[in-house]
Amino acid sequence: MPLRRSKQSLSFIVTVTLVILLAFCIKTVSMTEQLSLQTKKISSAPETTVLPQTKYGHLPYSEADPTQLTNVQGKRAEIQAASNFSAMAQAAHQKGIELSVISAFRTISDQQYLFDKKISRSGSAKAAAQLVAPPGYSEHHTGFAFDIGDRQNAETDLREAFEQTNAFRWLSTNAKKFGFELSFPRHNRQGVSYEPWHWRYVNSSLAQKVFLAAERFFSN
């Protein structure tokens, strides 16, 4: 009898242990699943910046605050961008190169005028947008964009031939030291036509905020 009782209690202990072990295993598996679900949630968290609605490849831009604009070569541009452009033009001048500002800040209504004129020449908004950004979608609205010319080769102003000038060659090497970069290089990811004359200032916290989507989604 004592032997049987001892066998019974042993089998009871084994059963209880097995049940506890099983319960522990189930709990561990469920915790692991939860953890992996949490990891999945983190890894599939949405980007903090979503791609804004583009128009024919052009990103939307707001008009600069007029109080943040100043005069540079008779055109208006954002204060810090203008000051850096002037420093850059001075450095180029030391090398015998004269940079001109063909265009800088433009209002949305300025752009509407240019865009409508381009539509009447090219026949459609889509064709016009290859050459001129639609109103509300131009980097020029921000005050940070400059169309730069070579004063000694003004016939190349706003033409692809600008890339053959000393001004363009000098800018290609030196513009980044002054915070400028080419917005639309050849075969740019935005699909906008190549504009060797169009440079944007990107070296301030405001400029970086303005061009966040351009840099994040279309960095060249």
Ligand SMILES: [Zn+2]
């Ligand atoms: Zn431009």
